[in-house]
Amino acid sequence: MRNRREFLQIGLASSALPILAGERSEASFYDSVHRLRIREVVVEMSSPLARAFRAEAVERGLDAHAIHDDITDVWYNVLNRQWKSAPGALAGITLSTSLFCLETFARDYGMRVCFRALHDKAEPGPMVSWIIAPRGIF
C-alpha cells in the first residue's frame, strides 16, 4: 500500500455501502466497460449471459478470466500480483458472492465498485454485472 487512496478502508469485509445498487441496463454496462477502457474482465462460466460478455470481451482483445464460482485462482495468480504494482479497472459478470470477495480485496488497493447491476432472471441463477475501478476514475 503506497498511499491513502490505495489503502482506503483496506480489505474491510463490511461491504457496508450500497454503492450504485439496483438494476441497470446491459447496454450501460457495456458502454461503461468501453468508456473506462477496461482491459480485463472476470466471467462466471456457468452463466450464458456472462459467457456472451466474455465472447465480446475476447473479440475486443480484452483479457477474460473464467471462473466457476470461486475467485481464488484469478485473485491469487493474476489480480493480487497486478494490483500490487498497478491497480487497474476490472469488469465482470459473476455471482454476487464472487463480487463480494473481489470488492473486499479491491479496497486493499484503493478501488471501489462503481457499477453494479443485478440480473435477477439470468440463467442458471441471478448474476451481477459490475465494474471495479480506482477511486479517481469515477
Added chain:
Amino acid sequence: MLPPGVTSNTFADAIRQFQGIVGRDWVFTSDEDVALYKDAYSPFWGEKDEILVSAAVAPDTAEEVSRVVRVANTLKIPIYPISTGKNLGYGGSAPNLSGSVVLDLKRMNRVIEVDDKRHFAIVEPGVSYFDLYRHIQERGLRVQIDVPDPGWGSVIGNAMDHGVGYGFGGFRDHFYSHCGMEVVLPNGEIVRTGMGALPGAKTWGEYHYGVGPYVDGLFGQSNFGVVTKMGFHLLPAPESYLTGTVIVPRRSDIILLVEGGNQLEHAGVIGMPEYGSPLGGFGGAADPELRALMARPGGPSVAELEQHAEKTNRGFFSLNLQFYGGQKVVRAQWEYAQEVFAGIRGVKFNEGQFIKFPATQEQLDRAHKVAIGVPNMAIFQIGARSALNPSPTDGHLWFSPLIPKSGEAILEAQDVFMKAFRDMNMPSLVSLSSVPATWMHRAFVFIMGFPVYRTNIEQNKKTRELFKHLIQVAADHGWGEYRTPPAFQQQVTDTYSWNNHALRRFHETLKDAVDPNGIIAAGRYGIWPKQMRRQKKA
C-alpha cells in the same frame, strides 16, 4: 459520532495528534470511510444498537502504535485494534463499544522471518494467509502453513481470536501454535514475551516461555494490549498426503468411530479427523426419498434413518482420515487405521486422494485445499444462490459450543439442540446425523451458522433470541462457546461463572491494573473498564 464521554474538543485534539503520528492520510474520519468498519454480518444491521465507529487510525510500525496508544491513554479515547478486520461471523472489524476509534493494523504487513529448517515464522498483524503462503511459495521454503477458511484473514488476527484451521494436530489451533509476541501495552510501552524479552534472543520463534510467568494467553480474546508481532510454529512440508474414509452403518457406531479417531489423532497418526454423514444434514442433498423423510413433521426416527442408510448402502456416519508424511509412512498409517476400526460390524473403508508433493494442478483442484495449507476463497460458494440455496442470506453468526470429544457427546448434543429448536418453535439446524467440527485438537465444536439479513430486522431479532436461548441451553449442559460475535460476548462470558464469576473478577482486576483508563477494546469478551462496568453489565 464521538466516543462516549469524550468532548468534541478532546476528540479533535486526539485526531490532530493521531495525524501528527501516522500522517493525515492514515486517519479516517469521513462517514464514508468509517462506515466500512461496520460488521458486515451484524445482527443489528439498521437498528439503533448497531455498533458504529468514530474514526480509524492506521499506523505503520510498532513505534507508531505505541505513540497512538499513548495519546489515546492520555485523552481517554477508546480504541479497538484490528488486524485485517475479516473476522466475519464473529464481528468483523467492529468494536464492542460504539464510538471507538479503530486501530487498523493492515499497513503492518511485513513477513519478518520464515525459517524452513527450524520451522517457524514471525509476522506482523497485516500479513494475511495469502501473503504468508505467497512468501513461502515464491522462496521455495519447505514449510506448510495452517490456514482457516477463507484464507484472506490475518495470521495474527485469527490466532488472537483463537481461530482454527484444518491441518495437522496442534498446528490448526492457531493461538496454541504461536510462539512469542510483541505487544504495545495500554500505557504505550512495548513488551516482548517469551524469549523475546531477552535482548538479542536467538530462539524467540522456537521456545514459548522464556522464564517466569507466561503471559501470552492474556492477550488473546481480550483487551490488555495491542499485538504488533507474533511468532508461529510451522509444519515441515510433508512429502505426501493421503486420505481414507471409514463408513459405519448405525447411528450408535459414532461412539466407536470417535474412539478410534481420537486414538489415531492423539497419537499423531492422522491430521484433522473429519466426521460426516452420508445421509447429509437436512435435505439429504439430491435424494428425494431422504429429503422427504427429513422434512416430515417430527422428523424421522433413528430406525427409519438406519433402514434408509442400509437400503441405499450409504452408511450412517463417516470419518475422513488425513495422513501427512513420507509415502511409505502414510501408506502404513492408513493400513494401521483400518485395523483400529476393523471391530465395528459392517464398517467399510474407501481410500481417497494421494498426493506426492508438489501437487499437480489437477490434484490441487480435487483436494480440500485448506487441509494441505493452501489458502482459498472457495467457501464463499456455499453462500451463493443455487437450486439448494434459493434465498441466500446477507451473512451469518457462528454459534460455537465446545462439547467433549466423544460419540456419546455428539448424540447428546443432537438431542439437546434439536429440542432447543423445537422449544423456540424454530426450524432446527441440527438433525440425527449432525456432526461437530473438529478444528480443535482436543474438543469438538458443535457449530451452527445462523443467517443475518440487512433488510429483515424482525428475522434478525428472532435469530438473536434463538442464539441467546442456545447459549443458555449449552451452558446448562456444561458446553461453553469458544468464540462468539460481540453481540453475545457478555452473555457467553456470563456463563463462565464458576465460583461467583471468579475468572471474570480476575480479568477485571487485571484490566484495572493494566488499563486503568479502559482505552483498549472496551467490553471485549465481557471485560469492561471500571467506569463502564456497572452500566454495561446491567
